[in-house]
Amino acid sequence: MATKNYKLTDNCPVHTVTSYAETPSGLLIEQTTKVKGIAHHGSQSGVITDEKLTDDIAEYLLDCKDELGNRIYKDFIVSTKVKPVVVTAQK
Amino acid sequence: MAISLTAGTSTASGKQYEPILTELLFENKTVGEELVAFDDQVKSSTEITEVSTVVAMQAYTSGAPTSSGTLTSTGTVITPVKVMYYQEFDPNTLRASRYGKTMKAGAWENASTEFEKVVLGLYGRKISYDAESKWWNNATSATQTAVAALTAGTGQTSVGAAEKTYVAAVTAGQFDGLITRLIYNNSAVGGRIKVAGTTITSSNIKTEYDKVYAAIPAVVLNNKAEAPRIYAPYSHIQFINQFNNVATNYKDVFIVSDLGKPTQKVFFYGIEVVFVPIPENCIVAAIPSHLLWATDLASDLNKMEINKIANNREDMFVKHIFSIFAHVMNQAYNVLYLG
Numbered sequence: 264m265a266t267k268n269y270k271l272t273d274n275c276p277v278h279t280v281t282s283y284a285e286t287p288s289g290l291l292i293e294q295t296t297k298v299k300g301i302a303h304h305g306s307q308s309g310v311i312t313d314e315k316l317t318d319d320i321a322e323y324l325l326d327c328k329d330e331l332g333n334r335i336y337k338d339f340i341v342s343t344k345v346k347p348v349v350v351t352a353q354k
Numbered sequence: 355m356a357i358s359l360t361a362g363t364s365t366a367s368g369k370q371y372e373p374i375l376t377e378l379l380f381e382n383k384t385v386g387e388e389l390v391a392f393d394d395q396v397k398s399s400t401e402i403t404e405v406s407t408v409v410a411m412q413a414y415t416s417g418a419p420t421s422s423g424t425l426t427s428t429g430t431v432i433t434p435v436k437v438m439y440y441q442e443f444d445p446n447t448l449r450a451s452r453y454g455k456t457m458k459a460g461a462w463e464n465a466s467t468e469f470e471k472v473v474l475g476l477y478g479r480k481i482s483y484d485a486e487s488k489w490w491n492n493a494t495s496a497t498q499t500a501v502a503a504l505t506a507g508t509g510q511t512s513v514g515a516a517e518k519t520y521v522a523a524v525t526a527g528q529f530d531g532l533i534t535r536l537i538y539n540n541s542a543v544g545g546r547i548k549v550a551g552t553t554i555t556s557s558n559i560k561t562e563y564d565k566v567y568a569a570i571p572a573v574v575l576n577n578k579a580e581a582p583r584i585y586a587p588y589s590h591i592q593f594i595n596q597f598n599n600v601a602t603n604y605k606d607v608f609i610v611s612d613l614g615k616p617t618q619k620v621f622f623y624g625i626e627v628v629f630v631p632i633p634e635n636c637i638v639a640a641i642p643s644h645l646l647w648a649t650d651l652a653s654d655l656n657k658m659e660i661n662k663i664a665n666n667r668e669d670m671f672v673k674h675i676f677s678i679f680a681h682v683m684n685q686a687y688n689v690l691y692l693g
Contacts, residue, residue: 319515323519
């Protein structure tokens with residue numbers, strides 16, 4: 264699996280989603296769970312959770328702006344890239 | 355799942371407000387108003403055939419001519435996925451509630467006509483809406499894995515970053531919904547006309563619809579047999595009305611007739627805009643017959659079986675069974691805007 268350079272922050276909202284769960288008899292039943300993430304395409308289209316957050320999805324979401332030009336999800340996604348240490352040679 | 359009953363302080367012996375307030379639900383307009391094409395005789399594998407030709411004019415020769423052009427017929431086999439909804443409940447738990455009043459006299463009797471009409475009626479309508487929502491928005495985990503492995507790009511033959519985000523976000527289901535099928539089908543990126551989108555608001559909605567309109571092939575707009583439609587999420591009706599209400603905007607961009615009435619219709623440059631449960635920041639423009647809802651029998655969606663779980667038991671079940679599949683035809687003529 265590719266290295267992930269982004270993760271969701273604790274500021275992310277929690278959504279209620281419906282999914283299928285398999286019972287011991289093999290029957291699929293609907294269940295609702297609460298998940299933290301970004302529902303960019305609305306609650307009808309699921310949630311990007313930390314597990315689903317790949318680098319290209321994170322970079323796309325970080326580019327999304329509202330009508331005032333503010334980045335919508337800047338408080339919800341954080342980079343985990345290790346910043347290079349700049350070493351200045353001593354004279 | 356058992357009945358979750360929270361009785362008020364006034365039980366069956368008291369007085370109840372006559373109407374029971376139910377959840378508000380969107381109607382399944384995709385089925386009810388036939389906003390897409392339906393094929394309801396698809397029991398199992400059925401071939402959908404698409405035909406295209408290329409003609410090539412060439413210089414006349416009195417000798418042996420050279421064959422040029424193509425005659426192409428492509429078959430795609432589809433099989434609707436059989437799904438069910440099933441829930442068990444014990445009607446005896448309703449005896450002490452308002453529903454007890456509509457049970458026949460006698461200890462054997464515990465079926466409430468009011469409960470069946472109101473609660474199970476709502477349950478049936480909710481299944482219908484759920485089926486509609488999943489027909490538009492759904493993806494199997496296999497498709498999600500395949501799309502996640504693709505490299506995002508802006509080109510027509512690449513999956514877009516917004517498209518990858520959408521497919522990843524959808525809760526995995528039993529079949530691929532229509533939007534997913536536009537993005538990825540037959541193990542390849544879909545042939546849709548891709549329009550890069552953005553976050554749609556009441557301010558930019560006209561600009562973004564213009565991008566969709568401009569991307570619709572002229573042959574689709576000039577098709578006399580069947581007019582194209584614009585499919586938009588429910589939120590757009592608010593944005594459209596807000597846009598139309600700004601005095602400085604050209605008022606006739608979105609034509610709204612019968613505003614606020616059940617018969618309300620919206621048109622953009624003469625194309626009808628219909629509102630369905632698709633993702634936010636998403637618009638589809640297509641001829642309705644290109645978007646196929648395949649099923650075994652259309653009325654299956656309305657059929658609900660309620661019965662005792664077993665002859666020696668009093669608890670009951672409610673079950674729905676139907677088959678469903680989303681298929682996109684003539685992919686190269688359908689516009690998908692996603693932001």
